[in-house]
Amino acid sequence: MIDAIRAIVGPSHVLEGADCAGYSRDWTGVYPSEPLCVVRPANTAEVAAVVRVVADAGGAIVPVGGNTGLVGGTQARGEVMLSLERMSRIRTIKPDARIAVVEAGVVLQSLHDAADAHDLIFPLTFGAKGSARIGGCLSTNAGGSNVVRYGSTRGLCLGLEVVLASGEVLDMMTELHKDNSGYDLRDLFIGAEGTLGIITAAVLKLFPKPVGYATALLSAPDLGAALKILRALQAASGGAVEAFEYMPRNFMQRLAQHRPDLTVPLKTGDCTIMVELGGLDMDAPLAETLASLMEEGLVLDATLAASEAQRSTIWAIREASAEIKFTQLPIVDTDVCVPLEKVALFEAEVQARLAELDAEATDITVAHLGDGNFHYAVYPTHDDPAHLEAVRAVIDGVTVSLGGSISAEHGVGRSQLATLARHKSPIALAVMRQIKGALDPGNVMNPGKVVP
Amino acid sequence: MIDAIRAIVGPSHVLEGADCAGYSRDWTGVYPSEPLCVVRPANTAEVAAVVRVVADAGGAIVPVGGNTGLVGGTQARGEVMLSLERMSRIRTIKPDARIAVVEAGVVLQSLHDAADAHDLIFPLTFGAKGSARIGGCLSTNAGGSNVVRYGSTRGLCLGLEVVLASGEVLDMMTELHKDNSGYDLRDLFIGAEGTLGIITAAVLKLFPKPVGYATALLSAPDLGAALKILRALQAASGGAVEAFEYMPRNFMQRLAQHRPDLTVPLKTGDCTIMVELGGLDMDAPLAETLASLMEEGLVLDATLAASEAQRSTIWAIREASAEIKFTQLPIVDTDVCVPLEKVALFEAEVQARLAELDAEATDITVAHLGDGNFHYAVYPTHDDPAHLEAVRAVIDGVTVSLGGSISAEHGVGRSQLATLARHKSPIALAVMRQIKGALDPGNVMNPGKVVP
CATH class of the missing domain: 3.30.70.2740 (Alpha-Beta Plaits)
Structure with a gap:
């Protein structure tokens, strides 16, 4: 089987043994991988050919993007690990149609940069944006800090290309916003974590770059007050809240301990909130709303970012989360x-x-x-x-x-399997198993994940 | 079988023969129905019991809501027609969470009215809103005139309850905006036109009522000019365009012929556009943008609605479409x-x-x-x-x-089956058949629709 795979992708793109070390590590430390080999195809046709070879040989495939997941969704234990990293081309950006056509291996940050060159944004963002790849974002329906305004990855995707367990290529690369020509297959593959097929390309929505951001770090007495602050800011800004992130006392204490380089620009207490509004002239509504809430006692203290550097510091505090958590x-x-x-x-x-x-x-x-x-x-x-x-x-x-x-x-990956089995409705689990069985009868695609 | 159904829903809610006449008519005149009987269950448990009886007897079910579809999706030819009309309760509206929990038989207009009482809107709207029911809107992923701002029905739904072909009830009635606990089953049933199960209830998103509307009817030289008008209005209003509807010369001629009661408030030509902006103080950006486009020759003539009555007239012109079309x-x-x-x-x-x-x-x-x-x-x-x-x-x-x-x-229904078979990728059709086969192996649910 490995020889046949070598013939498809070229010998230098099949890694074995110690060469797989970089792919075996896992952010969480809980789900290290021991793949049979790591394969790095160059394009969709190679992915399809590899899938056919592995399926015919009775093997199994674990697709991997940036390997930044937190639920063990890319853990391989004897399977072929298929990395999309070489499929990292942004095929086109259409500024008028506000669309990016990308391969699955594009790093999220690269797409941010490419969109920025057209004064557009791809709003999905989270701490691992420098390593996470679009295929993984789609496969896990990743969330992040801007979901409150733009939705999860699912809501940002128009078209999809998927290599099925049969090795066939399902081309759904539409640019349309409306399409009712049959079942919604796109959304079935989004969030399926590679258990139904391998996402190889996508058509993604871009958005006009907010003409400005207003960002603040504030301290509130408790969560009840925080929700009132959220409502007041949504009302004052016409729904322009792009991030509203909660960091309790324990978070701020551990941050001070492990990232003393990050200066927190206010006195924090039980409930620290990072908020960002996106739009034209949002500084005034943010400042005025917070000032008025401070008089009511709902805000105890607040700092507004007065420069892009101060905004970056506030974001860095929030995004240190994954790093300080695993200390x-x-x-x-x-x-x-x-x-x-x-x-x-x-x-x-x-x-x-x-x-x-x-x-x-x-x-x-x-x-x-x-x-x-x-x-x-x-x-x-x-x-x-x-x-x-x-x-x-x-x-x-x-x-x-x-x-x-x-x-x-x-997502579910491996870490949430037992929890899912315990708490999800048996009827929903049965429907999931019926779909998995119908689309991947040989259990070739990321076995032992998502479906308990 | 019919006796068993009578025992479930009560004899007065099983119609046969001439009593089915009201359900056999079809808007388009192309897809009249001849159901075995019409069943009107009162609740989800009754729907489930009816499905079990029909499935056990080797029969089939055609679910029907307002019967306003245009693709023959509710045509019954010997099947049991299952009407959701009695399940028309709006269970609750949560104004703070902006959520409505409704049964599938709720008429779209009723939900509009109920949301309005809380200063909220359910944005889905189209000509048949006085008859169409939520279950049908979801089953067809209905669009309409506000999709440009709010998306299709799919984008307005958080939770769903579905009776499966087995008679089991799949409860996905979540109020959450984020949920990655397994495959996206919700979106599979939305737009499946009852071929995978019967939608019996839903959790729907509501939105703040725009504080005002600015509505205009205008005449443009051609479609190219119309797109420039759209872009200019989106830019001037910060993306507040809620409807942008095109009516060419032939439309306006037939309107004049069949609805002489509707006074068209301007001289129309090749390209008449109805536009509506939603938001605070949108009259000024609309008037100013159109005036400036008129100087450039991109707008030939325009009338702005100066009252709610004038706005209604402009909408009535657009919504006469279905009526004048079938003359x-x-x-x-x-x-x-x-x-x-x-x-x-x-x-x-x-x-x-x-x-x-x-x-x-x-x-x-x-x-x-x-x-x-x-x-x-x-x-x-x-x-x-x-x-x-x-x-x-x-x-x-x-x-x-x-x-x-x-x-x-x-949607696809019956009318688009041949076209789908001709133009959709055979691989996508095969996946659709795999899913249909897995979830409804006995072909109980709306047979002969959607899947060619």
Whole structure:
């Protein structure tokens, strides 16, 4: 099989043994890979040919982009790892139609830069933007800090090209905003984490660059006050809030400890919020709204970015999250979403139940509060697997009891399989299995992920 | 089987023979129904029980809402017609979360009214809003006149409840904006026209009511000018264009003939456009932009609505479309979408090729120009089926050659089956068949629709 793959992509693009080391590492440290080999095809035809060879040989494929996922979705254990990294061409940008046609291996930051050259933006953004690739963003339906205004990756995609488990190429590379010619296959592959096929190219929406940004870091008494601040800012700006990020006391403490280089420009307390508005002349509504909320006691302190450098510092504080989080192990990290009106209840209930379970545990939460999306992360006092599972069960249990989701934006991968099996409706799981069985009967595509 | 159904829903809610007359009629006149019976369940449990009985008996079900579809998607020929009309309860509206939880039988206009009471809108709107029901809007992923701003029905839906072919109830009634806990099943059922399951309830997004509207009817020299007008208005209003509707000369002539009661408030020519902006103080940008475009010769004449009554008249002109269209038969009606930069080319090519095929044919086109979505409708000179097919093939062929879709917003139903078989990728059709086979192996759900 490996010889046949070499013949397709060329010998220098099939890595084995120690050469795979760079692909075996995993951000979280929990899901290292041991691939049979790493294959780096140059184009869609090569991807399709590789899939056919592997399928015929009864093998399996783990597709990988930037390998920045947090749920073990790219963990390979004896499978062929197929990296899209060489398919990194931005085929075209159409400024009038506000469209980018890209290959799956394009790094998110590269697309940001290319769009910027046309005074446009591709709004998806998160900490790993310098390594994450578009195919991975689409496969995980990645979220990030701008979802409150622009939606998740799904909402930014018009067209898709997918190599199926059969090795056939499903071409859905439309530029249309309206198309009802049959089932919505596009959205089925988005968020399927490579278990139904390999995304090789996409048509993406671009947006006019906001003529300016107004960015602030502020301190609020609690989550209830934070939600009032969010509503007031949405009303004052006509819905221009692009990011509304929550960093509680434990986050700010760990930040001070591990990133003393980042100067936090205000006195923070229980509830630090980073907010950004996008649009024309947003400084005035931001400043005036915060000033008026300060009189009401809903804002305790606030700093507005007066320069692009100050804006960068505020963003750097928020985006240090992934880095400072993994400075202590064991960690139970989560990616849950609850209805907005229940965020304070969620936090209070989780804290109360965790205190019963492990009184000495600490946490380092960060939340896309505008979406109700919490990355509630706990450092338990001991790493007994059953204890870690019990900690996770507390967070998941509270989430589900409040009508929330146990996977908001990171996906399922391997880490959420047990949770999904426990909390998702058996009927939904059965439908997922029917679809997986129909589209990938040989279980060639990223086996053991997403579908419990 | 019918006795068992009677036992579930009560005898008065199973109609047979002449009592089915009201359900057999079809807007287009092309797809009359002859159902075995019409069943009107009161709730989801009854829908599920009926599905189980029919599936066990080897029968089939055609779900129906307002029966206002244009593609024969609800045509029954011996199947059980299942009407959602009694499931017309708006369960709740949450103004803070901007969410409506509704049953599938809610009439679109009723939801408009209920949202209005909270100063919110449900933005989906089209001519049949007084009869169309939410379940049908979702099943066809209906479009309409506000898609340019708010997207199709798919983009307005957060949660869904579906009765599967097995009679099981798939509960996806989430209120969350972010949920990556497994495959995107919701979007698979949206737009599937009841062939994969019956939508029984939904969680829908509501939006703040625009604080005002600025509406105009204008005359432009041609489609190229119209696109420049669209861009200028989007720029001047910060993307506040909610409708941008194209009515060519033939439309306005037939309107004058069949709706002389509707006074058209300006001299129209080749290219009449109805435009509406939503937002605060939009009158000034609309008036100023149109005045400046008039100096450039891009606008020939324009009237701005100075009152709600005048706004209603302008909307009535546009929404008379469905009514005046079917005043002549035979008609070949279409629902195609092309990339925006190709709309003028599309129209010119279709006209040239139709002139070769049937020089005396006339047309009555209307387009959601902001989306590139044309309802190009032709009155051929004779009704030989092969000739009608040839006319359709011209429009579809030009559409596909320009990268367009042969079904933009009405769906596939029965009328587009042959076209889909001809123009959609065989690989995409195979995937559709795999999904249909996996989720509805007994072909219980709306057989003979959508999947060629």
